[in-house]
Amino acid sequence: MINATGNPGSLLLLGGTSDIALAIARRYAGRGGLRVVLAARPGERRTAAAAELTGLGCRVQEVDLDARDHASHAATVEAAFSEGDIDVAVVAFGLLGDAEQAWQDAEHALELAEVNYTAPVHLGVLLAERLKAQAHGVIVALSSVAGERVRRSNFVYGSTKAGFDGFYLGLGEALRGTGVRVLVVRPGFVKSKMTEGLDAAPLAATPEEVAEATVDAVAAKKELIWVPVPMRFVMSGLRHVPRPLFRRLPV
Amino acid sequence: MNDFPAVRDDVRSDVPDIRPSAVVEEQPPLPQQLVELHGWGRAAGSMSHLASIDSVAGAVSALRQGSGRGVTPRGLGRSYGDAAQNAGGTTLDLTHLNKILAVDVAAEPATVTVQAGVSLDTLMKALLPFGLWVPVLPGTRQVTIGGAIAADVHGKNHHTQGSFGNHVRSLDLLTADGAVRTLDRPGGGSWEGLDDDGRLFWATIGGMGLTGAIVEAVVELQRVETAYFTVDTDRCSDIDDLMARMSEGDEDYNYSVAWFDAVTRGKHMGRAVLTRGDKAKLSQLEPKQRRDPLKFVAPSFGTIPEVFPNRMVNKLTAKAFSEFWYRKAPQHRVGELQNITQFFHPLDIVAEWNRVYGPNGFLQYQFAVPFDAPETFKRCFEMIVTSGHLSCLNVLKRFGPGNLSPLSFPMPGWTLTVDLPIEAGLDKLCDALDEEVVGAGGRVYLAKDSRLTAGRFRQMYPRLDDFLSVRNRVDPQHLFSSDLARRLEL
Numbered sequence: 001m002i003n004a005t006g007n008p009g010s011l012l013l014l015g016g017t018s019d020i021a022l023a024i025a026r027r028y029a030g031r032g033g034l035r036v037v038l039a040a041r042p043g044e045r046r047t048a049a050a051a052e053l054t055g056l057g058c059r060v061q062e063v064d065l066d067a068r069d070h071a072s073h074a075a076t077v078e079a080a081f082s083e084g085d086i087d088v089a090v091v092a093f094g095l096l097g098d099a100e101q102a103w104q105d106a107e108h109a110l111e112l113a114e115v116n117y118t119a120p121v122h123l124g125v126l127l128a129e130r131l132k133a134q135a136h137g138v139i140v141a142l143s144s145v146a147g148e149r150v151r152r153s154n155f156v157y158g159s160t161k162a163g164f165d166g167f168y169l170g171l172g173e174a175l176r177g178t179g180v181r182v183l184v185v186r187p188g189f190v191k192s193k194m195t196e197g198l199d200a201a202p203l204a205a206t207p208e209e210v211a212e213a214t215v216d217a218v219a220a221k222k223e224l225i226w227v228p229v230p231m232r233f234v235m236s237g238l239r240h241v242p243r244p245l246f247r248r249l250p251v
Numbered sequence: 252m253n254d255f256p257a258v259r260d261d262v263r264s265d266v267p268d269i270r271p272s273a274v275v276e277e278q279p280p281l282p283q284q285l286v287e288l289h290g291w292g293r294a295a296g297s298m299s300h301l302a303s304i305d306s307v308a309g310a311v312s313a314l315r316q317g318s319g320r321g322v323t324p325r326g327l328g329r330s331y332g333d334a335a336q337n338a339g340g341t342t343l344d345l346t347h348l349n350k351i352l353a354v355d356v357a358a359e360p361a362t363v364t365v366q367a368g369v370s371l372d373t374l375m376k377a378l379l380p381f382g383l384w385v386p387v388l389p390g391t392r393q394v395t396i397g398g399a400i401a402a403d404v405h406g407k408n409h410h411t412q413g414s415f416g417n418h419v420r421s422l423d424l425l426t427a428d429g430a431v432r433t434l435d436r437p438g439g440g441s442w443e444g445l446d447d448d449g450r451l452f453w454a455t456i457g458g459m460g461l462t463g464a465i466v467e468a469v470v471e472l473q474r475v476e477t478a479y480f481t482v483d484t485d486r487c488s489d490i491d492d493l494m495a496r497m498s499e500g501d502e503d504y505n506y507s508v509a510w511f512d513a514v515t516r517g518k519h520m521g522r523a524v525l526t527r528g529d530k531a532k533l534s535q536l537e538p539k540q541r542r543d544p545l546k547f548v549a550p551s552f553g554t555i556p557e558v559f560p561n562r563m564v565n566k567l568t569a570k571a572f573s574e575f576w577y578r579k580a581p582q583h584r585v586g587e588l589q590n591i592t593q594f595f596h597p598l599d600i601v602a603e604w605n606r607v608y609g610p611n612g613f614l615q616y617q618f619a620v621p622f623d624a625p626e627t628f629k630r631c632f633e634m635i636v637t638s639g640h641l642s643c644l645n646v647l648k649r650f651g652p653g654n655l656s657p658l659s660f661p662m663p664g665w666t667l668t669v670d671l672p673i674e675a676g677l678d679k680l681c682d683a684l685d686e687e688v689v690g691a692g693g694r695v696y697l698a699k700d701s702r703l704t705a706g707r708f709r710q711m712y713p714r715l716d717d718f719l720s721v722r723n724r725v726d727p728q729h730l731f732s733s734d735l736a737r738r739l740e741l
Contacts (some may be wrong), residue, residue, distance in 0.1 A: 001333065001338055002295070003701055004295040004673060005294075005673065008676065032706065033707070081373070085338075134318075134339045135339030135340075135341070178285075178298065187324075216675070219675070
């Protein structure tokens with residue numbers, strides 16, 4: 001269980017090689033003795049992440065996760081809970097894809113939809129079932145402002161995140177009274193390997209900044225945050241911009 | 252003087268027969284509801300199925316119907332952390348097992364046989380007319396006998412009387428197999444010399460409810476002529492002054508404790524009020540008090556409402572309180588007569604005082620370090636005072652020898668307690684304190700704890716394996732579990 005000062009004893013990272021997920025793990029690892037379950041595709045990146053967290057004093061368990069192999073999800077979740085309760089579960093995997101290819105290449109569109117929406121929904125239900133049984137725990141869903149008002153420039157990705165965001169907000173409502181909470185995190189542009197090579201947008205954040213805000217929000221029992229905070233007001237404005245004007249905006 | 256009844260005197264006669272037997276018959280399933288439970292600190296609550304138990308048979312049924320996440324006994328919920336809650340599992344509310352079964356006034360020492368859910372408040376009120384006294388009283392009377400044993404609570408007289416477990420003659424323990432075992436306090440002073448039942452007895456004391464549910468106990472009592480105390484009060488200018496005075500003079504008193512200022516820095520850092528006393532004899536009372544020397548004075552000023560925001564304890568209020576508390580104490584006063592509430596339980600005059608800390612709650616950090624580590628003790632004290640985290644209710648005391656219980660907290664040395672509202676950065680302070688405490692061979696008190704890690708816990712309690720060997724024998728499936736047990740990987 002998350003202790004009285006807001007620190008978990010165990011952490012599950014779905015998408016265990018994501019920059020933001022690892023930044024969250026590093027922040028929680030500070031006090032030593034953290035148990036981390038790294039769910040990701042097997043490979044060099046996962047091995048390196050495990051080695052780094054072990055070096056920080058964590059006990060790391062590696063679990064295979066293949067977002068597109070739905071049949072494997074139950075086993076992934078089963079394995080993730082095999083060594084005890086999970087206090088914080090971070091749903092961090094995702095795919096940005098190529099925006100122009102995505103709306104013209106059906107395969108690529110399907111891949112984005114599956115990785116960014118179908119799999120998180122499928123895993124989210126499995127996760128919620130487990131957490132409900134233990135009657136405590138927090139799901140951190142890494143969403144994006146891209147889903148808050150979907151833009152022409154990356155609408156396939158944005159639409160998957162819109163669905164993702166809606167699902168986890170709803171899941172949080174459904175889980176009220178069970179002891180389980182959901183925190184939806186909406187970062188703006190994050191300078192990570194996912195966005196490598198892209199020009200940083202205004203109000204860009206680092207994975208460390210997202211992690212810091214997330215850890216604080218978990219301790220404060222928040223349900224929805226924006227990173228950085230001003231992004232909330234920017235998006236609030238953008239949501240209400242009429243379509244003819246919105247399409248002229250350089251966003 | 253009081254005339255003590257010469258024969259065993261049953262205080263209550265309407266007592267169902269719950270004499271221990273090998274296996275108790277089961278009862279039909281109990282209604283269970285999923286409720287949020289938290290410790291007194293209100294900081295780390297969780298949801299569990301609360302089963303209200305009014306008979307041992309009912310407790311057995313609840314054990315059998317487990318949800319797969321175990322069972323934990325709960326009394327009045329005064330442990331500060333997560334000891335008496337069990338997320339997703341079953342929590343047994345034992346406060347309805349509340350009969351005082353027998354008082355043996357003639358025996359020496361006198362004893363009382365009580366069900367586990369009887370509060371010390373109830374017990375004291377029942378015993379005082381007989382001139383009998385509960386030998387160990389923690390900072391509140393609102394704890395149950397079961398809780399007092401399971402946490403092996405201590406009081407201001409630890410340096411002369413030890414902890415609560417030292418005064419338990421026998422206890423009835425409902426274990427995971429559904430049997431109730433009567434465990435007598437074994438003779439002999441070493442763990443190695445104990446048989447299985449002897450070890451189970453001592454593992455249950457301080458065992459935080461993880462060996463089973465205590466359902467009944469026989470407790471040895473002291474005798475008193477009055478319900479008053481003669482109290483000497485001294486203001487101490489700083490922590491060195493305080494520790495020196497306690498080291499020199501504590502042995503002259505049965506009861507000794509100090510409140511210290513944990514807010515003021517600089518020259519007056521660690522200024523304190525030391526109060527020490529003994530039970531008052533009849534001859535020491537005022538004429539008016541002599542008319543009813545065993546009167547139980549326990550005023551109640553009502554219940555604190557649930558209206559306080561977070562940060563009620565802030566720089567301003569903490570400074571004002573500390574100044575007031577220090578100034579209101581006399582520089583040096585000898586032989587003042589105080590009643591039970593004044594001397595033992597000033598906080599009991601208001602119910603639910605923990606609400607003052609607001610919805611985020613608070614934690615109590617209590618640690619002990621051996622006498623040979625006074626520097627660590629002072630360093631921890633300074634870390635707290637200079638941390639910016641504010642504590643008003645601060646207690647400092649010297650412990651006497653510990654007992655055979657592998658998880659009992661008290662050890663010969665200094666103990667310090669602070670109440671800290673939950674705020675950002677508190678984890679770092681507590682973790683840093685843990686490191687100091689471990690380095691000096693000390694430990695923190697599980698009944699207060701809500702944030703220790705499993706690794707640190709193991710370092711603090713070197714006899715953990717003694718405890719685990721007993722628990723694994725009587726409860727190999729770990730049917731008795733709790734949020735604390737899972738956090739500490741027990």
